[in-house]
Amino acid sequence: IGTRGPGETKLETDRRHIRRRMNEIKHQLQTVVEHRERYRSKRRQNHVFQVALVGYTNAGKSTWFNILADESTYEKDILFATLDPKTRQIQVNDGYHLIISDTVGFIQKLPTTLIAAFKSTLEEARDADLLLHVVDASNEEYRTQYDTVNRIIGDLDMDKIPQAVIFNKKDLNDGPTPASQLPNVYVSARDEADEEKVRQLLIDQVEKQMEPYEETVPADDADRLYFLKRHTLIHKLEFNEENESYEVEGYRRKAEENGEK
Numbered sequence: 001i002g003t004r005g006p007g008e009t010k011l012e013t014d015r016r017h018i019r020r021r022m023n024e025i026k027h028q029l030q031t032v033v034e035h036r037e038r039y040r041s042k043r044r045q046n047h048v049f050q051v052a053l054v055g056y057t058n059a060g061k062s063t064w065f066n067i068l069a070d071e072s073t074y075e076k077d078i079l080f081a082t083l084d085p086k087t088r089q090i091q092v093n094d095g096y097h098l099i100i101s102d103t104v105g106f107i108q109k110l111p112t113t114l115i116a117a118f119k120s121t122l123e124e125a126r127d128a129d130l131l132l133h134v135v136d137a138s139n140e141e142y143r144t145q146y147d148t149v150n151r152i153i154g155d156l157d158m159d160k161i162p163q164a165v166i167f168n169k170k171d172l173n174d175g176p177t178p179a180s181q182l183p184n185v186y187v188s189a190r191d192e193a194d195e196e197k198v199r200q201l202l203i204d205q206v207e208k209q210m211e212p213y214e215e216t217v218p219a220d221d222a223d224r225l226y227f228l229k230r231h232t233l234i235h236k237l238e239f240n241e242e243n244e245s246y247e248v249e250g251y252r253r254k255a256e257e258n259g260e261k
Contacts, residue, residue: 049098052128056145057105060168065102095229138172210251
């Protein structure tokens with residue numbers, strides 16, 4: 001009497017082990033969060049345009065991420081197939097570089113605790129300059145799913161981020177053509193021609209957040225020409241033989257974002 005039995009001792013040992021393991025995991029998660037924040041901070045300092053793919057689970061976000069990023073991530077028709085955010089640098093318009101991220105799929109009545117569990121993947125979307133909302137147009141409940149995602153976007157204080165819509169799985173849709181007041185395309189990931197529609201939608205939305213510019217670049221200033229190709233959307237690039245220079249026209253991030261006057 002008054003002594004603890006073997007069962008009680010093992011229970012306490014198990015509890016200590018669980019608490020220690022929980023603390024280790026929390027520390028690891030915090031390290032990951034800090035690591036990602038450093039990367040995001042560096043991207044913000046460099047004024048890199050950031051795009052996040054969002055949408056209801058199984059809408060086809062990872063498929064379009066693979067197409068746009070030209071690589072393969074985990075695609076599977078199961079709940080939360082994407083738990084780890086995939087972020088890649090892609091090139092559009094023959095030179096302009098931007099960052100694109102794939103995020104976890106939302107579901108209806110997503111619990112607050114679940115949102116907290118996916119905080120690391122949603123942080124990528126919070127820092128985005130543009131949200132590409134992928135919608136499964138072949139699903140009979142696509143409108144409910146569309147509204148659910150937008151509600152969660154609002155709950156996460158992301159509703160001020162510009163958004164464009166990719167109505168996906170056109171090849172599987174027997175119903176009416178979906179519509180949205182937001183910029184949108186109606187496409188199938190299986191149609192190569194539709195890939196260009198999505199890329200053009202992306203370019204158009206990037207341009208909306210930029211300002212037009214014109215610049216004359218001396219022919220021997222290769223560094224400046226390289227910079228403009230990589231960091232601006234060039235629409236016109238002509239060589240002027242008389243002045244031995246390039247006449248460049250296009251769109252760039254706003255002057256205050258570039259640190260220019």
